[in-house]
Amino acid sequence: MAKTISPKAGSLDLVFEEGAGFTLVITKRDENKLALDLSGYTARLSAKKGLSSATVEVDLTTENGSITLGTAENNITITVTAATIAAYTWDRVIYNLYLTPLGEEPEKELTGTISMVQGT
Numbered sequence: 001m002a003k004t005i006s007p008k009a010g011s012l013d014l015v016f017e018e019g020a021g022f023t024l025v026i027t028k029r030d031e032n033k034l035a036l037d038l039s040g041y042t043a044r045l046s047a048k049k050g051l052s053s054a055t056v057e058v059d060l061t062t063e064n065g066s067i068t069l070g071t072a073e074n075n076i077t078i079t080v081t082a083a084t085i086a087a088y089t090w091d092r093v094i095y096n097l098y099l100t101p102l103g104e105e106p107e108k109e110l111t112g113t114i115s116m117v118q119g120t
Helices: 082-087
Strands: 002-005 014-017 022-028 042-048 058-061 068-069 073-082 091-099 108-116
Touching: 014 022, 022 108, 042 068, 073 091
Parallel strands: 002 022, 014 108
Antiparallel strands: 022 073, 042 058, 042 091, 068 073, 091 108
């Protein structure tokens, strides 16, 4: 799945299928609709069962290798293996995806839900 996001945070609901891996490729664009140079950025997608929940159910980051930031195409690639998806025990969670420029505060880029569906 591919998605383009603008300078303001967007919304996108995701679906994980049991028994399958998941990949999402996002292109972050600036106010001139040019692909943003992601050099020096980090990224984090975290999800909880509810807004008031303290437990993080999904934690995908550039640090743990679940998110990669392309330097040539300036893409954000989120990858979740089938084994990781199999370990999840929830049906639906709410997520936020943040990009953090070097030395700055995190910026919310995407928000939405992740739903788990049975494989075919």
